[in-house]
């Protein structure tokens with residue numbers, strides 16, 4: 001059994017692809033509900049529209065975040081961000097930063113976690129929608145919208161010649177500060193990419209054993 005705590009608003013369990021799971025409302029408007037998930041632990045990536053993609057198996061605690069439901073604290077000047085709808089996304093939506101240059105960014109937050117995540121090892125998994133106009137990004141976290149920023153991963157290339165969701169297992173990290181704000185910054189692009197867009201669907205922290 002794995003417990004998954006969803007952050008970012010109300011999402012139906014049908015959207016999560018787990019209609020036989022138990023919902024336990026915690027009465028918190030940020031961590032809108034907790035669900036005890038069973039049968040999770042299959043192949044990373046899940047299926048189209050399926051959010052829990054943890055392929056680590058066993059008994060795990062995870063915090064899942066829908067990009068389209070998280071608050072946006074800031075974006076780079078002159079750029080736009082918007083929600084995309086499609087059955088290939090988990091919760092049928094993702095959020096795109098329409099970036100056009102290196103240095104463009106989108107900051108999510110403030111994010112309130114239902115459990116203290118600082119000082120423990122979490123495996124970070126990111127579900128993005130890759131395409132031929134996507135950029136290369138870095139990901140960082142901070143306790144405030146002005147930093148100090150700490151890297152969550154090495155630069156990640158979101159380019160793909162064919163469009164579709166992709167899950168990246170970014171490995172384990174011990175949070176030194178609260179990841180109250182999470183920032184995606186364009187650091188470049190694949191030579192074959194026609195743009196710098198950043199399209200994020202779902203972010204998940206899985207507590208290491």
Ligand SMILES: [Ca+2]
Nearest residue numbers: 090091093201
């Ligand atoms: Ca989503």
